[in-house]
Amino acid sequence: DVKVTQSSRYLVKRTGEKVFLECVQDMDHENMFWYRQDPGLGLRLIYFSYDVKMKEKGDIPEGYSVSREKKERFSLILESASTNQTSMYLCASSLETVSYEQYFGPGTRLTVT
Amino acid sequence: ELKVEQNPLFLSMQEGKNYTIYCNYSTTSDRLYWYRQDPGKSLESLFVLLSNGAVKQEGRLMASLDTKARLSTLHITAAVHDLSATYFCAVLAFTSGTYKYIFGTGTRLKVLA
Numbered sequence: 001d002v003k004v005t006q007s008s009r010y011l012v013k014r015t016g017e018k019v020f021l022e023c024v025q026d027m028d029h030e031n032m033f034w035y036r037q038d039p040g041l042g043l044r045l046i047y048f049s050y051d052v053k054m055k056e057k058g059d060i061p062e063g064y065s066v067s068r069e070k071k072e073r074f075s076l077i078l079e080s081a082s083t084n085q086t087s088m089y090l091c092a093s094s095l096e097t098v099s100y101e102q103y104f105g106p107g108t109r110l111t112v113t
Numbered sequence: 114e115l116k117v118e119q120n121p122l123f124l125s126m127q128e129g130k131n132y133t134i135y136c137n138y139s140t141t142s143d144r145l146y147w148y149r150q151d152p153g154k155s156l157e158s159l160f161v162l163l164s165n166g167a168v169k170q171e172g173r174l175m176a177s178l179d180t181k182a183r184l185s186t187l188h189i190t191a192a193v194h195d196l197s198a199t200y201f202c203a204v205l206a207f208t209s210g211t212y213k214y215i216f217g218t219g220t221r222l223k224v225l226a
Contacts, residue, residue: 033214035216040218042117042201042216042218042219043156043201043203043216045213048213056211059213090155101148101158101161102146102156102214104148104155104156104157106154106155107154107155
């Protein structure tokens with residue numbers, strides 16, 4: 001079974017802090033994604049990566065950056081956390097072929113105070 | 114603007130009844146995915162529909178895809194309490210020079226005993 005893990009289930013940070021969210025997948029998937037999930041808005045794509053050291057902006061990249069130094073690991077960075085970044089963050093991975101479904105991690109619920 | 118709309122957004126139904134969730138999308142795509150999310154948990158893949166007319170069934174759930182109408186349906190037969198969850202559809206769209214998964218806002222299903 002594909003396993004996607006995220007470094008924290010719950011995180012509380014202060015406004016202005018730099019926040020790192022880590023995601024690791026164990027099935028050699030090429031594609032990795034970061035989403036945020038907010039009530040009534042569904043899932044919105046922040047960034048994605050099709051290969052090591054490659055990244056593409058999603059629909060809401062402002063205030064975020066990402067890093068993919070190894071194939072299995074995709075990090076989301078909040079450079080200076082703000083209260084409007086309080087959300088559930090979901091990481092996902094998929095095989096290279098675009099037809100394949102995504103496998104999601106358990107999510108990180110981030111609260112910025 | 115790429116849109117994926119689900120309806121209804123909320124659905125409360127009695128055990129044993131049938132119902133259909135609809136997923137309309139605004140872009141050309143022949144790749145559609147259905148996911149389930151239990152409260153406090155992440156998304157789990159249910160169905161992958163890869164062509165016009167595709168139909169897939171698993172237990173009491175059946176999904177279909179009509180790419181000409183840009184419509185997918187998730188039909189629930191003889192609902193049971195265990196089906197209570199939020200259901201998301203997602204389409205794979207080619208936009209801004211790359212492929213992206215676009216998610217609907219979700220349908221929250223509650224099956225009453």
